[in-house]
Amino acid sequence: MSLHELSLRELGDGLRAKKFSSRELTGHYLGRIGQHDKALNSYITVTADRALAQADAADKVLAAGAGGALTGIPLAQKDIFCTSGVKTSCGSKMLDKFIAPYDATIVQKLDAAGMVMLGKANMDEFAMGSSNETSYYGPVKNPWDLERVPGGSSGGSVAAVAAGLAPIATATDTGGSIRQPAALTNLTGIKPTYGRVSRYGMIAFASSLDQAGVVARSAEDAAVVLQAMSGFDPRDSTSVERPVDDYSSGLGASLKGLRIGLPKEYFAEGLDPGARACIEAAIKVFEGLGASVREVSLPSSPLSVPTYYVVAPAEASSNLARFDGVRYGHRAEGVHTLEELYKRSRGEGFGAEVQRRIMVGTYVLSHGYYDAYYLKAQKVRRLIYDDFRRAFGEVDLILGPTAQSVAFKLGDKTDDPVAMYLNDIYTIAANLAGIPAMSLPCGFHQDLPIGMQLMGNFFDEGRMLNAAHQYQQATDFHRRRPKAFA
Amino acid sequence: MSLSPEQVKQVAHLARLSLPPEKVEPYARQLSNILDMVSQLSSASTDDVQPMAHPLEMVQRLRPDAVSEENRREAFQAIAPAVEDGVYLVPRVIE
Numbered sequence: 001m002s003l004h005e006l007s008l009r010e011l012g013d014g015l016r017a018k019k020f021s022s023r024e025l026t027g028h029y030l031g032r033i034g035q036h037d038k039a040l041n042s043y044i045t046v047t048a049d050r051a052l053a054q055a056d057a058a059d060k061v062l063a064a065g066a067g068g069a070l071t072g073i074p075l076a077q078k079d080i081f082c083t084s085g086v087k088t089s090c091g092s093k094m095l096d097k098f099i100a101p102y103d104a105t106i107v108q109k110l111d112a113a114g115m116v117m118l119g120k121a122n123m124d125e126f127a128m129g130s131s132n133e134t135s136y137y138g139p140v141k142n143p144w145d146l147e148r149v150p151g152g153s154s155g156g157s158v159a160a161v162a163a164g165l166a167p168i169a170t171a172t173d174t175g176g177s178i179r180q181p182a183a184l185t186n187l188t189g190i191k192p193t194y195g196r197v198s199r200y201g202m203i204a205f206a207s208s209l210d211q212a213g214v215v216a217r218s219a220e221d222a223a224v225v226l227q228a229m230s231g232f233d234p235r236d237s238t239s240v241e242r243p244v245d246d247y248s249s250g251l252g253a254s255l256k257g258l259r260i261g262l263p264k265e266y267f268a269e270g271l272d273p274g275a276r277a278c279i280e281a282a283i284k285v286f287e288g289l290g291a292s293v294r295e296v297s298l299p300s301s302p303l304s305v306p307t308y309y310v311v312a313p314a315e316a317s318s319n320l321a322r323f324d325g326v327r328y329g330h331r332a333e334g335v336h337t338l339e340e341l342y343k344r345s346r347g348e349g350f351g352a353e354v355q356r357r358i359m360v361g362t363y364v365l366s367h368g369y370y371d372a373y374y375l376k377a378q379k380v381r382r383l384i385y386d387d388f389r390r391a392f393g394e395v396d397l398i399l400g401p402t403a404q405s406v407a408f409k410l411g412d413k414t415d416d417p418v419a420m421y422l423n424d425i426y427t428i429a430a431n432l433a434g435i436p437a438m439s440l441p442c443g444f445h446q447d448l449p450i451g452m453q454l455m456g457n458f459f460d461e462g463r464m465l466n467a468a469h470q471y472q473q474a475t476d477f478h479r480r481r482p483k484a485f486a
Numbered sequence: 487m488s489l490s491p492e493q494v495k496q497v498a499h500l501a502r503l504s505l506p507p508e509k510v511e512p513y514a515r516q517l518s519n520i521l522d523m524v525s526q527l528s529s530a531s532t533d534d535v536q537p538m539a540h541p542l543e544m545v546q547r548l549r550p551d552a553v554s555e556e557n558r559r560e561a562f563q564a565i566a567p568a569v570e571d572g573v574y575l576v577p578r579v580i581e
Contacts, residue, residue: 101561194541208540237547238540306524317501324502326574331567338579339502347504355503356513359494360520362501373524378537380530385538417516418523434541 003028004164005481008073008221011167015062015072022055022062022072026116029074033118033165036485039146042159044079044137045087046119054116061114069224069248071114076166078157079120080127081107081212082201090203091125091135091153094329094349104201105236106170106212106229113228118166122156125351126320127177127205129153130423133414134353141410142185143482144448148407151181151423157215158185163485168216168225172202174209175308176402176427179439182215183402183451186441186480188468189215190222193459194434195240197226198233206315207238209308209431218478219440219468223247226461245462251469256290258467261395263298266426272405278443278450279401282471286399289470296391296398300383304429305421307384310364310377311432316354317361323349356417385433388455397467398455401426402439406448426453436461440468441477449477488518 003025006014014020030048037043051074058072082088082100084107089095103111111117124134132140132155140155142148143163150159154171161169162185171178173191182189190213197212204210212229216222230244262283267276283293325331325345332344350358364373391398403423413420430437435458439451456464472478489497494514498505505513559572568575 099565101558101565195544234547234549238542238544240542240544300530303527303530306526309520309524310527321502325567326576327562328565328567336577338576340504341577342502343499343504346502347506350503352509355505356516356520358501358503359497359513359517363489363497363517363521364524366497366500373527375537376527376530376532377524378539379532379535380527382535382538383530383532385541416519418519421520421523432541 004032004167007218008070008167008224011073012069022058022116023052025072026051026055026074026118029118029166036163036165040141040143040159040163040165041138042122042140042156042163042165043076043119044089044091044122044156047086047117050086051116051118054111058114058116067114070110070228072116074116074118074167075110075225076118076121076157076160076169077107078154078170078172079123080172080203081170082203083107083117083120086120088120088203089136090127091123091137092349092351092354093136094323096136096330098328102201105198105233107201109229110225121154121160121169124153124155125354126203126316127153127172127174128316128353128357130176130180130420131408131413132156133410134351136351139410142407143485144185145407148409148448149184151184151407153177154181154215158182158187158189161187161215161217162482164481168214168221170212170229171215172210172212173431174205174312175431176424178213178215179402179427179437179451179453180423182439184407184449186449186478187215187217188219188222188438188440188478189213190226190438190461190465191430191436192226192230192461193436195238196436196459196461197229198236198239200233200235204319206312207319208315209312211431218472219465220248220251223251223465242459247462247465250462250466253466254290255286255467255470258291258397259395260286260291260293261296261391261398262293263301263391263398263400264295265298265301266400270404270425271401272445274445275401275403275405275450278445279452282442282452283399285471285474286467289474294395296395298387298391298429300380300387301429303380304384304432305425307377307380307432308424308428309360309421310373311381313357313361314365314374315361317358317365320354320358353417381432384429388433388435392457397464400453402451402453406445406450430455434458436464438464438468440471443477489514489521
């Protein structure tokens with residue numbers, strides 16, 4: 001097997017057994033990026049020199065018989081995470097020349113774990129998008145079909161991992177930006193509980209919804225990196241002071257007695273029959289593994305998308321007010337007043353989707369509309385949260401589709417923002433409630449991957465990852481790779 | 487709910503975004519579509535429902551009132567578009 005086909009555990013074993021060095025492994029991945037990324041556009045910045053220096057440092061640690069499970073293993077970082085001394089663009093012209101002056105907490109943590117950063121992954125501008133077509137650096141292509149989108153906003157992260165241009169990647173999820181692209185590219189992606197992973201140094205989109213996680217080739221790979229990223233951080237005011245479970249050691253438990261709920265609203269009209277068939281087959285696999293399945297109801301879930309498109313733009317309009325053309329980021333030339341400086345810098349620096357969301361947010365927060373939109377959305381958010389509270393009184397995990405269908409074609413939805421927003425119909429509720437959720441491969445339709453979603457109760461990542469792992473022991477969908485990138 | 491081009495211009499002003507004239511009409515149409523979709527919210531009965539601003543029932547954590555960050559003025563100003571003698575430059579505000 002080639003190096004890019006090995007799991008993180010196999011890579012770690014190989015490094016410790018001196019079958020290959022981190023420099024060789026890193027070089028292999030950099031070579032593949034050079035060979036394949038023109039077709040995919042999954043990286044905004046490749047940090048080859050930095051990666052090889054990190055690899056050499058990891059090799060020294062390994063030679064001394066030290067280091068942990070991740071020492072010397074490469075990864076891609078979504079370009080939303082600040083990386084000291086390295087361009088951090090967030091997919092935007094606004095930050096095209098922004099060299100971050102500090103590291104995000106998760107970057108520090110993964111560096112400290114000995115991981116090697118290959119580069120910064122492409123993404124929708126400020127993580128606003130479901131197809132990776134809003135990036136200032138151009139769209140990312142889906143490795144399974146280059147005419148199709150990889151999903152978004154973590155489109156670069158998933159394309160890189162699916163095509164074997166990184167063994168694993170970080171990602172973020174505000175309304176589905178880890179799970180939907182993972183589903184569209186045959187990957188396992190997990191968004192943990194809100195507050196589990198530090199948001200320090202992760203460029204803010206909607207602060208009450210944003211959460212970092214990973215996209216990986218298996219639940220086992222995801223567990224080990226999520227473990228290293230998670231934990232309390234005093235620099236994030238909403239970080240939760242609570243020990244992190246040992247996700248990897250929990251991956252052996254039987255699913256006997258596991259209660260899985262199927263929300264009837266998620267299997268209603270709108271779900272593609274091809275996707276439905278895959279998910280129904282997956283439910284049978286879980287039953288075969290000893291889980292019991294019952295229907296549950298999340299009656300307010302049809303209102304998730306409208307709720308989100310008030311709350312998220314409102315928070316975004318406030319967060320993105322910091323981009324003023326003065327302290328960092330794009331600054332317009334030839335302006336004569338301060339107001340003109342703000343307006344032109346922001347008009348030139350932000351793309352159309354970001355501008356739309358800033359304007360929607362500004363509108364719903366403005367005098368006279370606040371109660372009808374923002375306050376109303378916050379109340380419906382409570383109803384959505386209460387639905388999950390009730391459901392998790394009856395079941396341990398909730399299972400449903402991640403996306404309505406397979407990846408769509410580039411350009412299909414770019415002219416219709418509302419059609420684009422409906423891509424996240426199954427994923428948004430978990431962000432509004434704050435619960436952990438993940439997507440994992442469960443079959444193919446028209447030779448394109450289908451993902452299923454698991455949602456868990458607060459801080460139940462371990463149970464969810466084990467359910468996914470047990471499913472992946474019984475199936476091989478997650479092992480399939482796009483042929484063009486063998 | 488539909489937004490007129492005049493309302494879009496006003497919102498863009500509030501958000502400090504310059505819009506080229508040819509973009510006002512397409513934005514008005516798109517933002518109206520978004521607000522139409524959002525208007526489904528009015529179908530929900532929310533009497534006596536407490537608004538939820540945040541998924542965690544937590545209060546803001548406090549820390550001792552002591553300096554915890556080092557002064558990195560030079561590093562932060564090094565990435566600013568225009569600085570001089572340690573201050574950020576902006577167009578003249580007071581004539």
